[in-house]
Amino acid sequence: MKHLNILFVAACLVLGFSSANAQDENNPWAVEIGVNAVDTFPVGLRDGQTTEDSMNGEFASEFFNIEDHWNILPSVSRLAISRYVGSNFSIGVAGTINRIEKVGDVIVDDLSYYGADGEIKYSFRDLVNGAGGWLDPSLGIGGGYTWLNDQGFGTANGIVSVRFWLSEQFALNAQSAYKYAFDDATGTKHMQHSLGLVFKFGGSDRDGDGIYDQDDECPDTPGLAEFNGCPDTDGDGIEDREDACPDAAGSAEMMGCPDTDGDGLADNKDNCPTEAGPAANDGCPWPDTDGDSVLDKDDACPDEAGSAANNGCADRDGDSVLDKDDECPDVPGTVARKGCPEPQITTEIMEQLNQYSRTILFDYNKTTVRQDSYSAIQSMIDIMNEYETTNFLIEGHSDSSGRDTYNLELSEKRASSVKLYLESKGVDSARLSSLGYGETRPKASNQTSAGRQENRRVEVSLVK
Template sequence: MKHLNSILVAALLLIGVGVANAQDENNPWAIEIGVNAVDVYPVGINDDGRLPAATKGEIFDEFFNVNDHWNILPSVSKVAVSRYIGSGFVFTAAGTLNRIDKLGEVRIDEVTYYAVDGEIEYSFRDLIGGPGGWFDPSLGIGGGYTWVDDIGFGTANGIAGVKIWLAENFALSLQSQYKYAFEDTYGITHFQHSAGIAFKFGGKDTDGDGIYDQDDECPETPGLPEFNGCPDSDGDGIEDRNDACPNTPGLAEFNGCPDTDGDGIADPQDACPTVAGLAALNGCPDADGDGITDADDQCPNEAGPAANNGCPFEDRDGDGVLDKDDQCPDVPGTVANNGCPEVTVEIIEELNNYSKTILFDYDKATIRQESYSALQSIADIMKEYPNANFHVEGHTDSRGSDNYNLNLSNERAASVRSYLTTIGISGARLTSEGYGETRPVESNKTAAGRQANRRVEISLKK
């Protein structure tokens, strides 16, 4: 018997070494706490071991006679630690304590019971309910050492159990063991039953996506089960690793990129992603079919050569300058002025005939209302010369100080310029400046001369 005990201890050590090097799985560790019951009665009638045959019944006889036969310590009396080995096998090391005061229906003075056991069990969980099922029955074998009233003996154990998984990591555990005693003289063959709660732990989920690292192909990035833990940031059903546009929902045919305009060209390769176009023009449209994209075609609805920016060769205003080169294609002009009309001396004189009639409030830059028609005429003339720029000059007579006259002329010229911008003349075409009394056109010694010197003039800005 001593040799058998030595063999048993050695076997348990070997099992422990094997477990320490076993394959890791999700949540490979479990701890169980619970209560145990010892029953020495339904083990078969014989005189083997410490107990006489009178205290025993046939094998499994009154197996569930809890009240009469089971010895139960009403407290936590079992602690077990388990390690998943792999392929459905689990190794468990357990320690139990109890008090025995029933030998079948015979009452005795209470004796102590201690046991340490090692077990290897095979779980049928995956075979019955598939991975993750709630019903987890198992069968196993093991061995251990038991002390009853300080007398110890080795046992060989047959095990049947079931776990009811109430949550992924939490289970109710029920187990029965038949513990055959090796020692013929002082061993006690018996059944030991236990009930407890088990907690699994040890699985690693770095990114917290609910998929353990060993099953997670993207363990540091939260992902989805259908992509083995890898993300699909844009939710288009194409995981980011295979998605050329991972942050924009797209189509599988375009490697996850969108085709917003539906022209068969993915947006990243489409120069005009919101307007349906042609592959030959990188997805841009060509409404007139002249081979020039609408965005670069000055005549997108009329076919024309690239040399004419997509427009047909025309001279709509008949001034001898083709429309492609004509800055004023609808107004006859000169070649020298890029197809726009030139401002002549006569035009400047006409402008100034109107400007001489512009009146201001006394000693102010406010234009009087009766001058509005003259200003409108000036604007109409300027519109006929769209590429010409004009300069508005303000002048005063010599009465008053130089600074006062300069400021007043500046303000009046600026007032005229500002008014012209409100009736259709671009401010970019106009400048203004006051010259005070520095450019008289008549003598300031007479009233008529001073009146002539108080004026606004318009000149052509070169």
């Protein structure tokens, strides 16, 4: 029993001094540290041996005769590392040391023992427990090389082990391996038992939420274990994927949305979320008779559907004159004409406009409009404002007195002077442009004083 106590103490030392990072039970890598025992007795009779003797017995005979047959080194004497490769299989390597003091019941001089082995194991954990669980039996095969003092020999190994999972990271592993020696001359077939602490590592956790990617349904967003790694941002117990209002805490009945006024309509569907009202009124205590989402209390046209931008009123022709004020509600028009389009400007109107423009007077060699022309210009403004979408060109003309370049410049300045005056009286500058023609477009002969007077003029034309 002394050696059994030593084995138990060694296992406790392993449990006491081993450490690991937080791991998932399915992390691919596992490390084991523990103790081992070598027993040469229950491995089957030697060639020519007919009955059990002090060195060998039948296979599995006195398998648990720890006191008489097991060789145990009272220290950490086994290290192993393995990797899960899929479909319940894992592969690994193990190294062991020991000291042989007895072969069966025969006491021998201390023999050094070193073993290096490869292992392939199949786990029955899911078969035994369903999906996961604390009991994890496995069977395996392997091979290795063993040295007794300076004699080495190869072995073929059969393995039975049981892991007892203490948590999702740690397990206690109890294992027995039958090691058949290939070399009859130097080799010794034997049993090797081990007890060790296993911990797993190596999984990835991209979002750092403590749930490894292979089990995380939201691997790129930190979440909670109860939702398989997915978040519940508002903390209402409904994960974001199923929460219609993930940023506002609500109830399951409302698909995760709040109902602030308690009227049975979730805030995200309630036009009056802080005032209780029936669902027929979209959660508001006031009706919306025309169904345009503008409550009657705020609706300037409660019986006709419109837009919130127009205080609940319609503007069918889109001319910014509401239908209730639009005398031509189906034809785009102007505000000045109460929603009706302005008439097309006629040749007669343009001739009337030019009758006024030709009376505009300037002092000799001056560009400033004379005050006694203001009345004519006001008449032009009245006509232009009546046709508020029409664009006009103010043309300047001169007689032939003086240099051509001077006359061109003078005509341009006079046309510009009239344009600026019109703008100062409220005509939209975007509708006006000006151009000087100099003496190139005379209306009368420049050989007479009367003709030259007629040629010094301002005219108006339409801009297409």
